[in-house]
Amino acid sequence: MTEEQKKGSILVVGGGISGLTATLEAAEVGYEVFLVEKNPYLGGRVAQLKYYFPKLCPPTCGLEINFRRIKDNPRITFHTLAEVESISGSPGNYDVTVKLNPRYVNEKCTCCGDCTEVCETDIPNEFNFDINTTKGAYLPHEMAFPMRYVVSPRIIGTDDAKKCVEACKYDAIDLEMQPQTINLNVGAIIWATGWKPYDAAKIDNLGVQYPNVITNMMMERYAAINGPTQGKVLRPSDGQEISRIAFVQCAGSRDENHLPYCSYICCMASLKQATYVREQYPEAKIYIFYIDVRAPGQRYEKFYKNIKEDENIFLIKGKVAEVQEDPSSKDITVVAENAVTGEKVQETVEMAVLATGMVPNTADTKLPGDLKYDPDGFVVSDLAQGGMFATGCAVKPLDVISSNQHATGMALKAIQTLVSS
Amino acid sequence: MADSYLVEPDVKFVKQLKAMGGDTLKKCYQCATCSVVCPISPEERPFPRKEMIAAQWGLKDKLVGNMDVWLCHQCNDCSTYCPRGARPGDVLNAVRGMSITEYAWPSWLGRIVQDWRFFWLLLAIPVAFFLVLLGATGYLKIPDGEIEFAKFFPTLLVDIVFVPLATLWLPVTFGIGLSRFISAIHKNAVAEGKAKRKDVNVPDFLKSLVCTVPTVLGHSKFSQCTANKDRYVPHLLVFYSFIGLFVVTNAFFVALYILQVPGPYAQWNPFKILANVSAIALLVGVIMMIRNRIGNKDNASKTSYFDWYLLLLVLGLVLTGGLSELTRLAHLTTVAYPIYFAHLVFVFCLFAYLPYSKLAHLVYRTVAMAYSRYAGREPCE
Numbered sequence: 001m002t003e004e005q006k007k008g009s010i011l012v013v014g015g016g017i018s019g020l021t022a023t024l025e026a027a028e029v030g031y032e033v034f035l036v037e038k039n040p041y042l043g044g045r046v047a048q049l050k051y052y053f054p055k056l057c058p059p060t061c062g063l064e065i066n067f068r069r070i071k072d073n074p075r076i077t078f079h080t081l082a083e084v085e086s087i088s089g090s091p092g093n094y095d096v097t098v099k100l101n102p103r104y105v106n107e108k109c110t111c112c113g114d115c116t117e118v119c120e121t122d123i124p125n126e127f128n129f130d131i132n133t134t135k136g137a138y139l140p141h142e143m144a145f146p147m148r149y150v151v152s153p154r155i156i157g158t159d160d161a162k163k164c165v166e167a168c169k170y171d172a173i174d175l176e177m178q179p180q181t182i183n184l185n186v187g188a189i190i191w192a193t194g195w196k197p198y199d200a201a202k203i204d205n206l207g208v209q210y211p212n213v214i215t216n217m218m219m220e221r222y223a224a225i226n227g228p229t230q231g232k233v234l235r236p237s238d239g240q241e242i243s244r245i246a247f248v249q250c251a252g253s254r255d256e257n258h259l260p261y262c263s264y265i266c267c268m269a270s271l272k273q274a275t276y277v278r279e280q281y282p283e284a285k286i287y288i289f290y291i292d293v294r295a296p297g298q299r300y301e302k303f304y305k306n307i308k309e310d311e312n313i314f315l316i317k318g319k320v321a322e323v324q325e326d327p328s329s330k331d332i333t334v335v336a337e338n339a340v341t342g343e344k345v346q347e348t349v350e351m352a353v354l355a356t357g358m359v360p361n362t363a364d365t366k367l368p369g370d371l372k373y374d375p376d377g378f379v380v381s382d383l384a385q386g387g388m389f390a391t392g393c394a395v396k397p398l399d400v401i402s403s404n405q406h407a408t409g410m411a412l413k414a415i416q417t418l419v420s421s
Numbered sequence: 422m423a424d425s426y427l428v429e430p431d432v433k434f435v436k437q438l439k440a441m442g443g444d445t446l447k448k449c450y451q452c453a454t455c456s457v458v459c460p461i462s463p464e465e466r467p468f469p470r471k472e473m474i475a476a477q478w479g480l481k482d483k484l485v486g487n488m489d490v491w492l493c494h495q496c497n498d499c500s501t502y503c504p505r506g507a508r509p510g511d512v513l514n515a516v517r518g519m520s521i522t523e524y525a526w527p528s529w530l531g532r533i534v535q536d537w538r539f540f541w542l543l544l545a546i547p548v549a550f551f552l553v554l555l556g557a558t559g560y561l562k563i564p565d566g567e568i569e570f571a572k573f574f575p576t577l578l579v580d581i582v583f584v585p586l587a588t589l590w591l592p593v594t595f596g597i598g599l600s601r602f603i604s605a606i607h608k609n610a611v612a613e614g615k616a617k618r619k620d621v622n623v624p625d626f627l628k629s630l631v632c633t634v635p636t637v638l639g640h641s642k643f644s645q646c647t648a649n650k651d652r653y654v655p656h657l658l659v660f661y662s663f664i665g666l667f668v669v670t671n672a673f674f675v676a677l678y679i680l681q682v683p684g685p686y687a688q689w690n691p692f693k694i695l696a697n698v699s700a701i702a703l704l705v706g707v708i709m710m711i712r713n714r715i716g717n718k719d720n721a722s723k724t725s726y727f728d729w730y731l732l733l734l735v736l737g738l739v740l741t742g743g744l745s746e747l748t749r750l751a752h753l754t755t756v757a758y759p760i761y762f763a764h765l766v767f768v769f770c771l772f773a774y775l776p777y778s779k780l781a782h783l784v785y786r787t788v789a790m791a792y793s794r795y796a797g798r799e800p801c802e
Contacts, residue, residue: 205458205502250452255504291452321457321502337453342471344456344464 005075006030008187008418010411011096013084013367016044017400018392019192020066021407026190026414027075034184035070035078036098041144042067042078044194045393048127048217050224050231052400053272054303058225059400060143067145080146085181087189087369091387092421096184102177104151104161109172111139111147115164121155125228128221129197131236132228137164137173142226151175187421188387188414191367191379192407195358195393198252198259203354206251207323211237212332212351215251216269219353223276233280235351237330242284244349245277246334248320249290253357261376263357264397267294270355271307278310286313287347289320289336316345323352358397381410386417430479434519438476441535442725443515449473449507455499460645461492463798466615468492469499469509476512485523486605488615490516491782491789492799495722496646510649511723518727521781524605526597534777537726547769551762554578563758568749569685573758574765576677586772595776599784606789610796617797629794630787632801637787649722651713658706659735665699668692685749697746703739707732731779738767 008031012023015037027033041047046059070076081101088095115137122133127141136155139147151173155161165173197217200208207213212235214222225231235242247270252258267290274286293315295304307313318336325332326348333348363377369388372380379390391410392403438446451474456467468489475483484490490513497510518535525531533539555561555574564572610616636642640660643653672692676682686693711732714724722728741764748757775781793799 250504254450254452256506257502257504291450317453319452319454319457319504321454335457337456337467337470339451339453339470342466344467 004030005032006418008032008092008421009034009185010188010190010414010418011036011084011094011184011186012190012192014044014192014194014392014394015039015042015078015080016192016194016392016403017046017062018194018394018398018403018407019044019190020063020070021404022190022192022391022411022414023076023078024066024069024073025408025411027073028069029415030075031415031418032075033077034098034186035076036082036084037078037080038083039140040080040103040148040150041140041146042070042080043143043145045217046400047141047143048224049220050227050276051272053268054299056272056275062400063143063145079182081150084368091385091417092187094186094189094387096186096189098182098184100180100182102153102179103148104156104173104175104177105137105149106172106174107148108170109148110170111149112169113139113149114167114169115149115151115173118163118167119155119160120163121158121160123152123154128228129215129218131218131221136160188389188417189369190407190410190414191369191371191388191390191394192392193361193367193379193390193394195360195397198263198356198359200251200354200356202258203252205321205323206248206354207325207332207352208354210323210325210330210332212325212330213323213354214351215354215356216247216266216273217356219273219276223273233277235330240350242277242281242350244285244347245287246320246332246347246349246352247274247286247288247355248323248334248352249288249293249355250319251354251356253355254291259357259359259376261357261397262294264294265399266355266357268300268303268399270353271295271304273353274307274310274313278312282312284312286310287334287349288313288315289318289334290315291317291319318345320352358393360394362394381413383413386413386420389413428478428480431481432479434481435476435479437519438512438515440725441515441518441727442723443476443508443512444723445506445508446473446476446512447507448505449477449503449509450505452504454502454504455509458498458502459493460496460498460647461494461642463492465798466613469513472513472516473507473509476516481519483609483613484516485520486602486609487516488606488610488789488792488796488798490520491786492642492793493517494642494646495652496643496649497722498646498648501648508723514722514728515725517782517785518725518779520602521598521777521779521785524598524601525777526594526601530774531777534730534774535727537730540730543770543774544766547766547773550582550769551765554582563754568752568754568757570745570749570758570761571683573761576683579765580674582769583772586769591772591775595781595784598776598781599788602785603788603792606792607796610792610798615796615798618795626791626795629801630791632794633787633791636790642790652710652722655706655709655713658702659710662699662703662706665695666703669696669699700739700743700746703735704743707735707739711736727779734767734770734778738764738771741767
């Protein structure tokens with residue numbers, strides 16, 4: 001990019017696909033951009049996926065390009081383990097304080113992994129939705145960017161942490177790192193704070209208490225090559241291969257008792273995940289229970305059509321409303337009424353995947369800015385006032401392509417604020 | 422699908438259902454959660470999802486003559502889990518109301534009982550009738566001396582009214598309604614493949630009726646409800662107190678005409694004790710029912726005029742009955758007789774309008790449950 005530096009700077013909060021896109025779109029036309037991300041890596045939810053739909057290519061592909069563009073762009077400054085603490089000012093002139101949490105690992109890290117070798121403490125692996133554990137000194141995931149280890153605050157002050165320091169040949173671990181606060185002055189802020197999966201434990205009739213009932217995001221981790229099973233879909237209770245699986249659509253979405261809205265991506269996600277199973281287990285029978293299959297647009301419709309033609313995939317119109325477990329075999333029986341035939345259907349499968357929906361991260365924790373929210377916690381941007389714009393799944397449930405488009409639009413809105421102030 | 426089917430929506434029927442407590446029916450989006458979470462719905466062709474789409478489309482024929490709406494006990498587990506707040510349990514309750522009205526004979530009386538604007542007319546009919554009866558026989562005055570209700574409203578006059586009501590009016594009107602109802606549910610069950618047998622066999626049906634009795638007496642369907650389990654106890658109280666009062670009424674009839682022993686009877690008389698216990702149980706039961714309905718709980722059933730009509734009637738019945746006895750024992754002559762008069766008015770309403778009111782469910786539901794066993798939809802317990 002050869003554009004000259006333009007006047008004004010933008011803060012992007014959230015380093016998922018929307019935040020990355022907004023950052024790059026604004027920086028590549030010449031604006032200074034600060035990107036802050038609370039995780040120790042960029043890439044957000046997309047980094048946790050095995051494949052994108054509908055192209056079925058791994059997200060690392062698209063993320064790598066974005067990371068390359070970030071590295072190449074001198075106008076982008078990004079901070080991981082960072083959170084916005086406070087904001088004051090008005091459109092065109094915001095003073096922002098950002099807290100940088102210690103990583104305890106500096107830029108000398110070569111990712112040799114010696115610290116992990118000596119560390120004995122196991123901590124839940126959040127990147128894998130706690131399916132497995134990781135050591136107290138760890139790399140968030142194989143494709144993490146920045147490619148640098150992290151020492152968990154959980155082991156700070158323990159002998160384990162000291163062992164890590166001793167094991168590091170490169171003097172890369174610094175247990176004395178303290179939280180820092182930095183001040184930024186920016187003209188516009190883009191909130192790309194993203195989403196989290198709906199807490200399946202709140203759904204009391206879909207068997208979340210059984211080990212062989214998992215969520216769709218857990219399924220991504222099982223299927224992903226850098227996941228807890230190295231990409232092999234195995235059932236959690238005994239690690240056995242599967243021959244029958246059920247997908248339970250609208251697990252908490254389109255439901256006044258949970259999320260009243262459609263989470264938009266879950267139908268395509270389950271259709272996509274059916275292909276994961278299909279690929280690994282050509283004989284496996286796949287049952288998808290749905291209210292309506294929402295595969296919007298010509299490309300998704302085509303994807304759905306191909307799935308429908310698969311003789312091992314059965315689409316049943318009827319929401320699963322009861323799930324049982326056989327205590328000895330740990331098999332799962334899902335119960336629905338087939339609304340086309342009017343008969344009750346019971347399918348016994350080895351595992352069931354709940355297609356849980358999207359909850360904006362802003363549903364529980366409000367952002368430190370003057371923002372409005374809809375009743376479900378999504379941010380409602382005041383486009384007329386300008387200055388602050390939400391994008392991606394902070395605004396509404398979106399797929400990756402729509403997030404990219406939305407983020408590009410919001411980058412333009414942010415630039416308009418800079419230009420007009 | 423090979424079969425084509427021309428939907429002819431009965432919009433008026435949809436509006437009536439909405440007015441009777443089914444106003445949420447259009448919210449349903451056919452996810453079928455309800456049919457699965459229902460604790461008492463059969464495995465084959467379960468309800469109430471199919472009833473919900475029939476209600477939305479105004480397919481009256483698929484609803485009023487549908488035994489399944491009577492197998493529903495309004496647990497409202499479906500409404501609790503319904504993702505749209507479509508409240509299938511309340512919609513089916515509205516359908517039952519429409520069903521009672523549909524098969525009522527004479528049908529105009531069915532429509533009147535269902536319509537709140539005629540509530541006072543329904544009460545005024547027995548009031549006027551009794552006033553004329555008492556006036557014509559010269560009894561229209563408060564008698565002197567020890568309170569004896571027979572001095573005010575002679576037992577013979579009471580029986581001239583109520584014996585034909587119970588032995589002629591009820592069997593004829595209810596009989597006509599019921600025979601229409603049974604032929605409708607049979608036709609519907611055969612057409613929708615819910616009946617395993619298509620023939621009509623009266624002895625077999627009676628056998629099914631007999632095997633339904635323990636279910637009804639034990640309220641065993643009711644006890645499977647989760648969301649609305651609060652309804653089990655009051656319904657049981659009201660049910661058994663009505664049985665108790667029915668036994669008492671018959672016993673006193675025998676005492677009067679066969680044993681020639683006129684009332685009032687002593688308080689220690691076992692039938693008097695049964696009467697008093699039943700009255701208290703009825704009062705407690707009906708107050709619990711009313712409290713459950715006005716209590717602002719999420720899963721509480723919606724209450725339409727059709728429900729209120731019966732609740733108020735039963736409340737009036739038990740209050741005037743109890744107060745008649747208490748004011749008599751307290752020698753409050755000026756209030757005891759009018760209260761007794763009011764009590765007879767409520768008794769008349771209960772009897773005369775029984776086939777048209779919600780109380781008809783006692784018969785319709787029992788018959789539908791028996792038919793369901795006859796047709797092999799549910800097993801005999």
